[in-house]
Amino acid sequence: MDKSLSYGKAYDELPILSKHTSFLVNYLSFDKMNISSSQTKNEVARQLDNLKLYYADSDIGKMDGFKTLIEKYTPYAHQTKQ
Numbered sequence: 001m002d003k004s005l006s007y008g009k010a011y012d013e014l015p016i017l018s019k020h021t022s023f024l025v026n027y028l029s030f031d032k033m034n035i036s037s038s039q040t041k042n043e044v045a046r047q048l049d050n051l052k053l054y055y056a057d058s059d060i061g062k063m064d065g066f067k068t069l070i071e072k073y074t075p076y077a078h079q080t081k082q
Helices: 002-012 043-055 064-076
Strands: 017-019 029-031
Touching: 002 043, 002 064, 043 064
Parallel strands: none
Antiparallel strands: 017 029
C-alpha cells in the first residue's frame, strides 16, 4: 500500500503541462488534466478513499501500520488535481 501511495504522490508532483522530448513525439505535449479526466481528486486522494472504503472496517484497518500509512499520506490528498 505504501509503494502504491508513493507512486501516486510522484504522479501528483508531475507538472500539469510538459513537452515530450523524444524525437518521435517532440511535437506533442503531456497534459495531466486530460488523464483520468473523470476523476476530480488527485491520485493520492483517490487511493486513500479506496483504501478507507475497502479496509477501514476490516482487521487491516485496525492495524497501527494502516493508520500510520493513512496519516502519512493524508497531507498530500487534495480535492483537485492541481
